[in-house]
Amino acid sequence: EPEVTQTPSHQVTQMGQEVILRCVPISNHLYFYWYRQILGQKVEFLVSFYNNEISEKSEIFDDQFSVERPDGSNFTLKIRSTKLEDSAMYFCASSRALGYEQYFGPGTRLTVT
Amino acid sequence: AQKVTQAQTEISVVEKEDVTLDCVYETRDTTYYLFWYKQPPSGELVFLIRRNSFDEQNEISGRYSWNFQKSTSSFNFTITASQVVDSAVYFCALSGTRNQGGKLIFGQGTELSVKP
Numbered sequence: 001e002p003e004v005t006q007t008p009s010h011q012v013t014q015m016g017q018e019v020i021l022r023c024v025p026i027s028n029h030l031y032f033y034w035y036r037q038i039l040g041q042k043v044e045f046l047v048s049f050y051n052n053e054i055s056e057k058s059e060i061f062d063d064q065f066s067v068e069r070p071d072g073s074n075f076t077l078k079i080r081s082t083k084l085e086d087s088a089m090y091f092c093a094s095s096r097a098l099g100y101e102q103y104f105g106p107g108t109r110l111t112v113t
Numbered sequence: 114a115q116k117v118t119q120a121q122t123e124i125s126v127v128e129k130e131d132v133t134l135d136c137v138y139e140t141r142d143t144t145y146y147l148f149w150y151k152q153p154p155s156g157e158l159v160f161l162i163r164r165n166s167f168d169e170q171n172e173i174s175g176r177y178s179w180n181f182q183k184s185t186s187s188f189n190f191t192i193t194a195s196q197v198v199d200s201a202v203y204f205c206a207l208s209g210t211r212n213q214g215g216k217l218i219f220g221q222g223t224e225l226s227v228k229p
Binding site: 041044045048093098099107 | 144
């Protein structure tokens with residue numbers, strides 16, 4: 001069964017450093033998403049991506065964040081200068097069309113020290 | 114604004130009890146989609162069900178059933194004869210069509226603990 005994969009599973013970084021979180025969505029899906037979940041809290045939307053451009057982003061997704069689909073399979077989230085409050089679980093998701101179920105990857109736990 | 118409310122933060126039941134998780138949503142969209150996801154202790158988000166706003170038929174899948182009522186803006190989830198493996202956080206989510214981005218708006222989640 002196809003699944004969304006994410007690497008790394010855990011990333012520890014120092015404040016101010018850049019991190020890149022990687023995702024491989026399900027191959028025939030067209031819509032890609034990033035969400036984050038601060039420990040013990042609800043899942044929050046960051047950004048959606050379709051046809052090689054951002055289709056929607058939240059207020060959390062400020063200038064320090066960027067997304068890219070560098071090739072036909074990978075989908076990345078870059079945080080340029082990490083802050084302590086960026087510590088969270090980051091989930092990538094994909095869906096075949098708008099309104100359809102989104103399948104989530106296992107997440108990357110980002111710890112900023 | 115779109116919003117999902119799961120008023121029950123934690124529920125604890127004994128195995129074999131039935132349990133209902135409540136979900137109330139707000140949206141101005143006429144076309145929208147509702148979802149339930151399960152997050153077991155291992156942390157992944159597992160898709161359970163999707164409903165669109167035009168389909169109010171209740172759905173049953175094994176021990177799981179869902180009751181969608183547009184009149185009360187609710188999409189409740191019932192687990193019949195609960196098992197220890199059902200212990201998890203359950204999230205209700207809403208996706209509208211207005212902004213065309215497909216984002217999911219999640220509720221706060223209900224942590225279900227099923228004790229043997």
